[in-house]
Amino acid sequence: MHEERLLRELHRKLAELAPVGGPVRVTAVRLRVGALAHVPESTLRSRWPEVTEGTRAGASRLEITTASEITDPNSAGILLVSVDVDDGSEGAHREPDESSEGAARKGS
Secondary structure (H helix, E strand, C coil), X not given: CHHHXXXXXXXXXXXXXXXXXXXCEEEEEEEEECCCCCCCHHHHHHHHHHHHCCEXXXXXXXXXXXXXXXXXXXXXXXXXXXXXXXXXXXXXXXXXXXXXXXXXXXXX
16 A cells, blocks of 8 residues: 555654664654645544654654645655754754655655
8 A cells, every 4th residue: 555655664764863762852753745645644643653653753743744736756755854853952953864855755
């Protein structure tokens, strides 16, 4: 199922960025859902505990925007836009590097 694959890929990226026992705690995750992803916001919110299992993102705030442009290269996926972390310093913010951009992009 397309939705399951996207959620598994998102989990993999979060586990890489914030593994359990790692030095940071994720406080917020921003996602952009493509117009053709066919993953409702309600599904992402209800499955969030499962997606964040095994990561330091379990108590994170989830922010979701939905793209409407079907010609966007990421229109069939979920883009991991940014992650806010608490690493003990003020104002910690991480944006995925190019290799993790489009964490759950179709075809990744």
